[in-house]
Amino acid sequence: MKGYRKYFLNKLAWFFVTLVFAFLLNFILPRLMPGDPVAAIAARLAQGMSNATGVQAIYEQYTELFGTNKPIIEQFFIYIQNVVRGDFGFSFSQYPRKVADVIAASIGWTLALQFPAIIVGWVIGNSLGALAAYLRGGFDKALLPVSIFISNLPPFGMAVILLVIFGVQLQWFPTSGGYGFDLIPSVSRTFLWSVITHYQLPFWSIVLIAIGGQAIGMRSMAIYELNADYVKYSRFLGIKDRTIVWYVFRNAMLPQITGLALAIGTMVGGALVAEIIFSYPGLGTTLLNGILGQDYPLISAVTLIITLMALIANFLIEILYGFLDPRIGAAQAD
Amino acid sequence: MQHTLRQIFRSGKFVVGFSIFAAILLIVTIYPLLVRESPLTIIGQGTFFPPGIYVSVYDSLTSPRYTLQLDDAAAKRLASRLSDDDRLAMKEWLVGAGLLESEIDTTDTARLLGLWEATYDPAKRIPGLTNAKRNYYVRLDASLDGLLATEGLSLATKDPQTGALIETGQVAQTDYANVSQVANLRVLALGTDNFGRDVLTELVTATGVSLQIGIVAGLVATLIGLTLGLLAGYVGGLVDDVITFVTNLFIVIPSFVLLILISFSIGQEQRGAFTIAVVIGLTGWVWTARAVRAQVISLRNRDHVNLSKLSGHSIFRIIVADILPYIASYVVMALILQISSAILAEAGLSILGLGPRTTDVPTLGQMMNWAFIYQAYILGKWWAYLPALAAIALVSFSMNLMNTGLDQVFNPALRE
Numbered sequence: 107m108k109g110y111r112k113y114f115l116n117k118l119a120w121f122f123v124t125l126v127f128a129f130l131l132n133f134i135l136p137r138l139m140p141g142d143p144v145a146a147i148a149a150r151l152a153q154g155m156s157n158a159t160g161v162q163a164i165y166e167q168y169t170e171l172f173g174t175n176k177p178i179i180e181q182f183f184i185y186i187q188n189v190v191r192g193d194f195g196f197s198f199s200q201y202p203r204k205v206a207d208v209i210a211a212s213i214g215w216t217l218a219l220q221f222p223a224i225i226v227g228w229v230i231g232n233s234l235g236a237l238a239a240y241l242r243g244g245f246d247k248a249l250l251p252v253s254i255f256i257s258n259l260p261p262f263g264m265a266v267i268l269l270v271i272f273g274v275q276l277q278w279f280p281t282s283g284g285y286g287f288d289l290i291p292s293v294s295r296t297f298l299w300s301v302i303t304h305y306q307l308p309f310w311s312i313v314l315i316a317i318g319g320q321a322i323g324m325r326s327m328a329i330y331e332l333n334a335d336y337v338k339y340s341r342f343l344g345i346k347d348r349t350i351v352w353y354v355f356r357n358a359m360l361p362q363i364t365g366l367a368l369a370i371g372t373m374v375g376g377a378l379v380a381e382i383i384f385s386y387p388g389l390g391t392t393l394l395n396g397i398l399g400q401d402y403p404l405i406s407a408v409t410l411i412i413t414l415m416a417l418i419a420n421f422l423i424e425i426l427y428g429f430l431d432p433r434i435g436a437a438q439a440d
Numbered sequence: 441m442q443h444t445l446r447q448i449f450r451s452g453k454f455v456v457g458f459s460i461f462a463a464i465l466l467i468v469t470i471y472p473l474l475v476r477e478s479p480l481t482i483i484g485q486g487t488f489f490p491p492g493i494y495v496s497v498y499d500s501l502t503s504p505r506y507t508l509q510l511d512d513a514a515a516k517r518l519a520s521r522l523s524d525d526d527r528l529a530m531k532e533w534l535v536g537a538g539l540l541e542s543e544i545d546t547t548d549t550a551r552l553l554g555l556w557e558a559t560y561d562p563a564k565r566i567p568g569l570t571n572a573k574r575n576y577y578v579r580l581d582a583s584l585d586g587l588l589a590t591e592g593l594s595l596a597t598k599d600p601q602t603g604a605l606i607e608t609g610q611v612a613q614t615d616y617a618n619v620s621q622v623a624n625l626r627v628l629a630l631g632t633d634n635f636g637r638d639v640l641t642e643l644v645t646a647t648g649v650s651l652q653i654g655i656v657a658g659l660v661a662t663l664i665g666l667t668l669g670l671l672a673g674y675v676g677g678l679v680d681d682v683i684t685f686v687t688n689l690f691i692v693i694p695s696f697v698l699l700i701l702i703s704f705s706i707g708q709e710q711r712g713a714f715t716i717a718v719v720i721g722l723t724g725w726v727w728t729a730r731a732v733r734a735q736v737i738s739l740r741n742r743d744h745v746n747l748s749k750l751s752g753h754s755i756f757r758i759i760v761a762d763i764l765p766y767i768a769s770y771v772v773m774a775l776i777l778q779i780s781s782a783i784l785a786e787a788g789l790s791i792l793g794l795g796p797r798t799t800d801v802p803t804l805g806q807m808m809n810w811a812f813i814y815q816a817y818i819l820g821k822w823w824a825y826l827p828a829l830a831a832i833a834l835v836s837f838s839m840n841l842m843n844t845g846l847d848q849v850f851n852p853a854l855r856e
Contacts, residue, residue, distance in 0.1 A: 120688075127689050135701040254844065258836040260784045262791050262808065263829045269817055281818060326847075368691055375696025379788050383812065397704065397793050405704055409697045416694045 113428045121421045128413045132406060133185050163196075194407040199399025205407045208392060213411065215284055216388035220377045221419070223309050224370070227316025232362055234317065235324025236355050239332060249321060257318030261376030265311040265383035272307060279307050282385035308384045312377045323365055327358035360431050367423035371416040378412070444769075447849050454845025460838035464831075468648040477638070479645035479802055483626075484636030487814065488821040491631040491639075496624035500617040501595065501609075508616045514590075517613075518549060521587060526580055530556055533577060536566040553588060556581075631823040633807070634814035639823055646802040647831045650783050653717040653796075653803065654835075657782035660721025662728055662775045669732025670759055674740055680733075687729050695723040699785060703794040713796040713803065716789065720782045728774045735767045769850045773843050780839040787832055804828045 176184070188194070194205035234253075238246040256264070273281035285291065286300040331337065331354045340350050381390030389408050396404035448454055527546040535541050537559055546552060562578050592612035596605040619625065630639035672683035690698075702719050703711060739745060740763075748758045783804070789795050790805025791812060798806060811817065811825035 124689060124692050128693055131693065131698070132701070135698075135705050250844075251841075254840050255833070255837050258780065258784075258840050259829075259833050260787045260836075262788065263833060266808075266817055266825060266829060270820075270822070274818060274820060371692065371694030372696065375694050375788065378696075379791050382791060383817075393700070394792055397700075402704075405700070409701055413693055413697050416697075417692055420692050 110428060114425060117421060117424050117428070121417065124417050125414075128410065128417060129186060129189065130182075132410045132413070133182055136402065136406060189410070195403045197396075197401055197404045199395060199401040199404065205403050208404060209389070209407055209411060212388050212392045215386060216378075216381065216390070217415075219305065219308055219381065219386065219388060220312065220374060223312035223377065224316055224366075224373050227313040228320050228362075228366055230313070231317035231320025232324040232359060235321035236328045236351075236358065238321065239325045239328030239358075240351055240354075246325070250325065253318045253321040253325075255318075256314060257322060259315065259318075260379075261312070261315050262379045262383050264315050265308070265380040268307050268311045268314075269383060280304050281307075284387040304384075304386075308380055308386050311380050311383075312373075315376060315380075316373060319369070320362065320366075324358060324362055327361055328354055331358045360427070363423060363427050363430065367420045367427070370419045370423070371413075374412060374416050374419075444849075448846060451845035451849050453841050453848065457838040457841030457843075457845060460834060461842065464647065464835060464838070465651075468644055468651065471641075471644040472648075475641055477641060479642045480637060480799075482636045483638060484632040486636060487632075487634045488816065488819070488824060489628060489632040489636070490821075491629055491823050493619075494626045494628055495619060495622055499623040499625075501611065503617045503621045503623065505615045505617065507612070507614050509614060513613070518587065521583060522549070527552065529576070529580065533566060534559055536569070537564060550588060553584065556584065630827055631821075633824050634810055634816070639807075639827065642802050642807065643804075643827050643831060646804045646807055646828065647835070649713055649796075649801045650786060650804040650832070651779075651835065653713055653720070653786050654779040654783040656714065656717035657720035657724065657785070658775050658779035660718055661724040661778045661782070662771060664721070665725035665728025665730075665774070666732055666771055668725070668729040670736055670763070672729070673733040673736025674755070674759060674763065676740075683729070684733070687726050687733075690723075690726045691730070695726075696785070696788065698723045699789055700792065700794060703789055708797055711795075711797045713801055716786060716796045717782070720785045720789075721778075724778060724782060724785070728771075728778065731770065731774065732767060735770060736763060739763050739766055769846065773846050773850075776839050776843045776846075780836040783832060783835055804832045808832075 192206050194209070197203050197205045197208050200208060231253075234249060238249045259267075269281055272278045280286070280300075280303055284301065284304050285297060286304075291297060334357075337350055337354060340353070378388075378390030378393060380386075381388045382394050385391055389412060393405065393408045393412075395401070396408060449458075524546075530552060531541075531544045531546050534544055534555060539555070539559065544552065544555065560577070560581055562574075562581065590613065592610050592615070594607050595609040595611060596607050598604070599606055628638055628640070630643065633639050633642065668683050668687070672680040672687075699719065702723070703716065706715065706719070745758060745762045748762050753761075786795060786803055787805030787808060790803060790809045793809065795805050795809065796803055807828035808825055811821070811828070814824075816822075816824035
């Protein structure tokens, strides 16, 4: 157990390091813009907003919020303080709404959409990949090119294809939004049904993309494992094929879990774009609105939240990995 | 080298991928030599003209006329102006207006039209008729005028003084113009986009620009990754610690988020295609660095490297002569993947409205973005987005196929 504790503490420390780094990047990058960031923000804002008092209020609030007149180190701590309190200031494009409110309204949609989709895609993809490696022959020959092709479609491409086929041509599912535009969110049967039908297309577009990439990785891992000495030895011993396949699957799965931890950021990025295609009311669409509205505080907050989500997911997967891989306990105990 | 190349080209996957890629490259190079029009010229007044051959109506009236007696001409003319759906809709209205269903035969055009003209009244209220449908009937009724006429049309010009119309000619229903004699015709194989630009020309240019972005970004990413990986792996010690730390940081921070933040910070005016490419490259090097480092570490203590060290060769020479050749195949494969993922990254950025600025050149991602903004997906204007999507998928697919082929050549465990 001592070995595990060391592993967890190590991962936890790393999580905090990356967290600080994420804050730093989010803090520094916009300050690389030439000139006073608050003035730049206000200038951009003035193009899109007619409410003069609103502009003035935002300018003053941001000078205070960013503390641009103070030294940069102090600014950073002010920024951290605000972020920890969940205070991202006002949204430019949706003034007088607060950025925190805008995000609170959309983050649930994204969480409910992306994580189930990525996990389902991961499970199906890995099963298919392992099956292809084990069966070889026709199944493998068909699966590999299809997987390569699917995983090379840009995420929004898959979304567009599903949208056009199932939404526009067949009209099986609605094409945009998170629920019917004529409904008010409530716990009624109509509303839930509407949410479920709106969920399908974005969900499957993310799942399909994940399947493609995972199947390819799992296939090569499993082929590698199938040629390993322990498999040959088990065969000599006369162990049942099914048992051997289970060993192979388990061993090949471990690197796939690490792969998931490392790829989660990319997947979330792709899924955000898929959300946009379906105008799903999650963070992706919020981000798009922020960009269209030149709404810097909103963009900054959304990117920070996305980074945090990816970091937390990464951390959780690595903790899970620690439990699954027997080598970790052994290696750290030395 | 020759042997390796021969081996590579024996891999079926690589050859297929390479052929697709070469074909795309060929089209991208040759097409602009044939069509010299700027890809962003707006030629269509209006949005989303469907693909086809556009013939000037004015010029076809003045071009030489030929009389052809074709039996099916009248039937075809009728079918193109009054489709089966229209006939059913007419029947529906007539039934709604109180006529007996058995009396109406949608295949007998003359009778149907007669009934229609006798009964149709736009002011009449039919139960269950939506406003859109009502407008549709008004349009349909207008288009039926002269449907069964057998006379030709008169051509007339306006007298500049009096404004009176003077007949200058007749067009009979049996008059034909030879397409090759019509002065102006334009082939729009993929129609026009939302701005009225020729989609095919735009697509070819966009594919070229996207490839350039991919190549620049891929080279930048691979160069950075290779340099850092070599340094970390070969020099080791503190250098390795620092580089590994930075690499691990950037692996968990989603590069997409970095891309968004940087592109937004640069601002719309400064975002050229080249800048975007460099930014994509700057955020995409981590995987290469990590893998190169791992490979270099396993090479570092090989006998030939130690021998080189003993001979007093410089670090630079050892890296170039004793280490690079061993990881060259990997680096090429990584470069290919970097190029394809950079093209996808550009497309993703453009969908968000953070792609290269729109005034200089089109990119595949921007074409998707325009199609998205103007709702081509919902409106069923497939030519505005499907070709661009197919181009992205084909480029990326061909590169990954090449990569898989190379992988099978250089990684014996995966060989079939």
